[in-house]
Amino acid sequence: xxxxxxVVGVLALQGAFAAHELALAEAGARPTQxxxxxxxARVDALVMPGGESTTMSKLLETSGLFDEIKARLSEGMPxxxxxxxxxxxxxxxxxxxxxxxxxxxxxxxxxxNGYGRQVDSFETDIxxxxxxxxxxxxxxxxxxxxxxxPAVEVLAVHEDVPVLACQGAVMVASFHPELAGDARLHHRFxxxxxxxx
Amino acid sequence: xxxxxxxxxxxxxxxxxxxxAEMLKGGVIMDVVNAEQAKIAEDAGACAVMxxxxxxxxxxxxxxxxxxxxxxxxxxxxxxxxxxxxxxxRIGHFVEAQILQAxxxxxxxxxxxxxxxDETHHIDKFAFTVPFVCGATNLGEAxxxxxxxxxxxxxxxxxGTGNIVEADRHLRNIIGDIRKITQADQAELFQWAKxxxxxxxLVQEIAETGWLQVPLFCAGGIATPADAxxxxxxxxxxxxVGSGIFKSDDPSPRAKAIVEATTHFRDADIxxxxxxxxxxxxxxxxxxxxxxxxxxxxx
Numbered sequence: 027x028x029x030x031x032x033v034v035g036v037l038a039l040q041g042a043f044a045a046h047e048l049a050l051a052e053a054g055a056r057p058t059q060x061x062x063x064x065x066x067a068r069v070d071a072l073v074m075p076g077g078e079s080t081t082m083s084k085l086l087e088t089s090g091l092f093d094e095i096k097a098r099l100s101e102g103m104p105x106x107x108x109x110x111x112x113x114x115x116x117x118x119x120x121x122x123x124x125x126x127x128x129x130x131x132x133x134x135x136x137x138x139n140g141y142g143r144q145v146d147s148f149e150t151d152i153x154x155x156x157x158x159x160x161x162x163x164x165x166x167x168x169x170x171x172x173x174x175x176p177a178v179e180v181l182a183v184h185e186d187v188p189v190l191a192c193q194g195a196v197m198v199a200s201f202h203p204e205l206a207g208d209a210r211l212h213h214r215f216x217x218x219x220x221x222x223x
Numbered sequence: 224x225x226x227x228x229x230x231x232x233x234x235x236x237x238x239x240x241x242x243x244a245e246m247l248k249g250g251v252i253m254d255v256v257n258a259e260q261a262k263i264a265e266d267a268g269a270c271a272v273m274x275x276x277x278x279x280x281x282x283x284x285x286x287x288x289x290x291x292x293x294x295x296x297x298x299x300x301x302x303x304x305x306x307x308x309x310x311x312x313r314i315g316h317f318v319e320a321q322i323l324q325a326x327x328x329x330x331x332x333x334x335x336x337x338x339x340x341d342e343t344h345h346i347d348k349f350a351f352t353v354p355f356v357c358g359a360t361n362l363g364e365a366x367x368x369x370x371x372x373x374x375x376x377x378x379x380x381x382x383g384t385g386n387i388v389e390a391d392r393h394l395r396n397i398i399g400d401i402r403k404i405t406q407a408d409q410a411e412l413f414q415w416a417k418x419x420x421x422x423x424x425l426v427q428e429i430a431e432t433g434w435l436q437v438p439l440f441c442a443g444g445i446a447t448p449a450d451a452x453x454x455x456x457x458x459x460x461x462x463x464v465g466s467g468i469f470k471s472d473d474p475s476p477r478a479k480a481i482v483e484a485t486t487h488f489r490d491a492d493i494x495x496x497x498x499x500x501x502x503x504x505x506x507x508x509x510x511x512x513x514x515x516x517x518x519x520x521x522x
Contacts, residue, residue, distance in 0.1 A: 039486050040249040040270055044460075061487060076246050077270065078306050084268040085486055088479075109246070123265075123305065138305060144329035145352050147239045148232035160230070166242040167307065167329070185229045205242050 032216060035060035035069030039085035041077015041110060045204035046212075053212035063094045071104040071216075074111025076166065076202050079119075079138065082110060083126045092127065099131050104195040106215040112198035113138060113169050120172065132196045133175030134188075140170025141200075152201075154190060154211070155181045162208060163189065163201035171200060192218075235352030237374065243307065243329065243354060244375040244438040247271055247461050251451065251482050252440070254278050254465040257296065258303035264468070267478035271307040271329070273463065274300045279336045279383030280466035280505065283515070289337040291319040294326055301327065309356070314521060315341025317350075324353040330375070332356045335520035336382045336465075343522060348372030358442065360393045360518050362400040363419030366429075369436050370422050376435060378459065379518040380443020383466050385507030387444045389518060390454060394441055398458045405433045443518070446471070446504045448484030448497050455488035472502035 034050050036043045038059035047057040050073065057073075060066050072095070074082075086092040099105060107115040114128050118135035122128075141147070144167055151160040163184070171188045174180060182190035190199045190211070197218075203211040233239075250270025255261040261272050276292045277285065291312050301308050307329035312319035314333055319340075323331050333346050335358050348355040349372035358379035359365035365376045378397060380390030404415055404426060412430055416423040428436060441459035445451050446467040454462050462485055468478045480497040487493040510516075 038249065042245040042248060044248065045245060061490070077248070078246070078250060080265060080306060081250055081268045081270045081482070085483070088483055089486075121305065143327050144243050144307065144354065145324065145327055146234065147243065148234045149236055149239055150232050151230040153227055164238055164242050166239065166246055183229075202242060202245075205238065205245060 031056050032070045033058055033068060034216070035066060035072045037072060037074045037082070037091075037111070039077075039089065039091075040081045041075040042202065042204055043075045045202075046073045046075050046108075049204045049209045049212045050216075052209040053216055055212070055216055060091070061089060063090050066091060066094050066098065071106075072098070074105065074107040074114050075204065076109030076111065079110040079113040080123050080126055082114060083128075086114075086127070096129055099129055099196075102195055104215070105131065105197070106212070107196075107198045108202055108204065109166065109168055109200060112136060112200055115196060115198055117175075118173075132191065132193045132198055133178050134171055134191060134198070135173040136169040136200070137172050138169050139167050140172070141165055141168045143167060150184060152182045152184050152189060157210065161203070161210065162206045163203070164205045165201045168200045240354035240374040241437055244356070247307070247375075247440075248438060249486060250461050251478075251485050252309065252461065252463045253468055253478060254463070255300060255469070258299045260469055260474075261300045261303045263475050264478060265304040265306050267475060268482035269306060269478065270461070271309055272300065272304060273309045273311065273332060273465075274328070275311050275336075278466040278469060279517070280385070280470050281383075282336060283383040283513070291316070291323065291337070294322065297323070297326055297328065311337055312346070313337040314339040315344050315346060317346045320346050320351060320353075320355075324351055328353060330354050330356055333373075334358065335379060335517045339520050345371050345522070348374075356440070358518070358521060359397065360521075361396040361419075363421045364521060365397055365435060365439075366419060366421035366425045370425060373437065375438050375440060377440040377442040377463055379521075380441065380445075381510065381513070382443045382517050384444050384510070384513065385446040385467055385470070385505040386509065387446070387450045387453060388510060390441050390444045391457065393443075393518070394454065394457045394459055397435075397439065401429055401434065404429050445481070446507060448480045448494060448501075451481045451484045452488040452494055455485060461485070466505055470505035477501045477504070
């Protein structure tokens with residue numbers, strides 16, 4: 027799938043979707059908001075933003091998007107999930123609500139709010155595999171990766187915990203690259219994953 | 224992976240504080256007075272809850288001094304839900320805010336709905352790790368709160384009335400002036416800063432970016448899914464619903480409908496669908512029937 031200017035959807039049910047749109051545009055994509063199955067049908071790839079995963083999980087059901095996204099993921103649609111988006115893509119969610127569903131698209135276990143409450147939220151610099159300049163990472167009530175499967179490639183760690191990882195066309199971050207004013211990870215998503223898909 | 228030591232964590236920074244407000248965008252923050260209501264709110268899809276002792280409609284009815292809630296009640300709500308928990312401190316009451324921070328609440332609302340503790344000074348919000356949201360009726364008030372460290376602004380509306388008219392007025396005040404400032408030349412920006420009684424650098428920043436430095440949410444008077452969508456179409460980035468849910472006939476379906484309406488705020492077909500069969504909304508009151516306007520509190 028060689029697309030000159032790929033159309034990248036940003037799941038816009040709730041959360042930091044506007045900031046992702048800005049970063050995607052800077053990285054050379056054409057971002058569009060996805061709230062319905064009709065919106066999803068128009069996109070080549072999808073970003074799942076930060077926000078409240080419980081809220082998004084409910085709105086995925088009521089909007090009819092859950093099954094549609096699940097089907098697109100099984101066809102290999104590239105997806106980049108940050109924070110709550112990472113929770114939605116994980117195979118194993120700890121401390122979630124019992125009715126919370128996830129797509130199980132990347133073989134990781136995550137603990138919701140694993141880094142604590144808002145007073146524990148923090149920013150720091152991380153080293154990303156293949157990047158010479160550190161990336162500034164903002165963690166907001168972030169989920170913590172507690173284990174990764176053998177097929178998962180870890181791209182960055184902080185305090186011995188994976189914070190950026192990928193498996194096939196699925197990329198996840200426990201922090202918020204969309205808040206950093208640095209589109210390198212969005213660029214990486216578009217170029218490594220979208221073209222591979 | 225190359226083995227390098229991890230860089231240290233920086234907590235309580237402006238970016239970290241504003242970051243949580245970014246995460247709440249497109250969502251509904253619901254007022255709750257106990258753990259049971261908090262669960263109903265979370266089940267309905269609230270992106271956060273606001274813990275308080277009485278909803279504004281009851282504060283309005285009962286009168287007296289309205290204060291920060293009992294820590295035990297806030298802890299009960301924190302234990303009941305996994306979503307962020309906010310709580311209110313009185314305007315200028317920095318000790319209530321210190322207590323709320325010690326309790327580990329995720330956001331403090333320095334709120335005009337409670338009885339002000341100081342009629343000149345707001346809280347120095349830079350002194351805290353916990354982020355603050357403050358109300359505003361116009362752009363000058365919003366920028367004064369931002370200059371004191373607020374990381375989210377909510378238009379005040381008139382809490383506890385179930386009447387959207389004041390929220391509409393305040394959103395139009397704030398966003399209308401932002402639009403005008405983006406058209407102003409440098410000489411006019413000096414005048415804008417004077418007129419708004421706001422710091423010039425903040426006014427200049429708005430002229431450049433075309434938007435407020437922090438997210439702008441709407442509060443005060445939302446009672447129906449259509450009210451929430453109206454606030455969003457006017458330019459609010461998320462909504463607070465206070466009395467509108469738990470003072471209605473059937474809170475749970477109404478809460479769910481308001482969540483859906485806030486997400487699909489431009490889709491009239493979805494709005495029509497979710498607005499059906501919700502039972503009676505809170506009765507509401509006209510502005511000429513009230514003798515205390517909370518929106519006038521704040522300086």
